[in-house]
Amino acid sequence: EPLTQGATGQGQAVLFRDKVSKIPVCVCKIINLAATDKLNRYYVKQEAEFFKKDIFSKLNLGYHIVDYFNSEQVGDELFIYLKYCNKGTLLQRIEASLDNRQPFTEDSIWYVLITAMHAIRKLHANNIIHRDIKPANIFFDGEDGDLKLADFGLMKIISQNQKQSSTHVGTLGYLAPEIGVKSYGKEVDIFSLGVTIYQMVTGEVPINQNYKFDKAPPELRQLLKQMLQKEPENRITTEQFFKQETVLKWITYLEQLYNMEHVKKEMQEF
Numbered sequence: 001e002p003l004t005q006g007a008t009g010q011g012q013a014v015l016f017r018d019k020v021s022k023i024p025v026c027v028c029k030i031i032n033l034a035a036t037d038k039l040n041r042y043y044v045k046q047e048a049e050f051f052k053k054d055i056f057s058k059l060n061l062g063y064h065i066v067d068y069f070n071s072e073q074v075g076d077e078l079f080i081y082l083k084y085c086n087k088g089t090l091l092q093r094i095e096a097s098l099d100n101r102q103p104f105t106e107d108s109i110w111y112v113l114i115t116a117m118h119a120i121r122k123l124h125a126n127n128i129i130h131r132d133i134k135p136a137n138i139f140f141d142g143e144d145g146d147l148k149l150a151d152f153g154l155m156k157i158i159s160q161n162q163k164q165s166s167t168h169v170g171t172l173g174y175l176a177p178e179i180g181v182k183s184y185g186k187e188v189d190i191f192s193l194g195v196t197i198y199q200m201v202t203g204e205v206p207i208n209q210n211y212k213f214d215k216a217p218p219e220l221r222q223l224l225k226q227m228l229q230k231e232p233e234n235r236i237t238t239e240q241f242f243k244q245e246t247v248l249k250w251i252t253y254l255e256q257l258y259n260m261e262h263v264k265k266e267m268q269e270f
Contacts, residue, residue: 024086028082051071051080061119065119066139066150068080083141094199106217109197109200115147118266128155130155130189132155132169132170132192144259154169158185165185170192175192187233197220197227223246
C-alpha cells in the first residue's frame with residue numbers, strides 16, 4: 001500500500017509498505033514522459049529497459065547494486081519499481097556530517113570506497129559504464145546498512161570492440177576531465193568515485209578540480225591521487241585496486257564492522 005509521495009529529479013516517487021508488516025519495501029519512480037524533454041525521456045526509458053535485460057541480475061552485477069522489481073509504461077507515464085533502501089543516501093550522510101561537524105571515521109570511508117569500487121568492477125566486467133557516480137546515487141539498506149549503487153539512467157553499455165563513448169553526460173563536479181573533450185571509457189567511473197570519496201574526506205567538491213589531499217589519511221591519500229589522475233590511462237583500474245595490499249588489509253579489518261561477505265565471495269570470480 002502507498003505510504004508517502006515525494007519529488008525526484010525527473011518526476012515523482014511513491015513509497016509503498018507491506019500491508020501486513022507495515023514496513024516500507026518498495027519505491028516507485030513515476031515519470032511523466034509527455035512532460036519530459038527528448039533527451040531525458042531517452043535516458044529514463046533506457047533505465048527501465050536496462051533493468052529488464054538479462055544482464056541486470058544479481059548473478060551478473062552482484063550484491064551492491066540496487067534491487068529492481070519491475071517497470072511498466074501506462075499511457076504517458078513510466079513506472080519503475082525498486083527496493084526501498086531504508087538507510088538513506090551517502091549525500092544525506094555527508095550533509096549530516098557537515099551540519100554536525102562530525103567527520104567520517106576512516107573505516108566508514110574505506111567501506112564506501114571498497115564496496116562502491118566492487119559494484120563498479122561488476123559493472124565494468126559486463127561492459128557497463130555508470131557515468132553518474134555521486135553521493136546521491138549511493139544508498140544504504142538493511143540492518144547492516146549495506147551499500148547499494150543506484151540510478152542507471154545515464155549508463156552506457158559498450159561493446160567489446162567499442163570500449164569508448166563520447167556523449168557529454170554526468171553531474172558537474174563529479175565529471176572526469178575527458179568528458180566533453182574527447183571520447184572516454186570506463187575510467188570516468190573511477191574518477192567520479194574518487195571525487196565522491198574526496199567529498200567524504202573534505203566535505204568539498206572543487207569545481208576547478210584543484211584537489212588537496214592533506215586531510216586524507218596516508219593510505220587513502222595515495223589511492224585518491226591514483227583515482228583522480230587527469231589522464232584516464234594513469235588512473236587506477238578496479239583490477240589494480242583489488243590487488244593493492246592496503247585494500248586487502250582493509251577488507252579483512254572491515255569484516256569485523258560491516259557486511260563484507262559479498263565483496264570477498266565475488267572477488268574470487270576475477
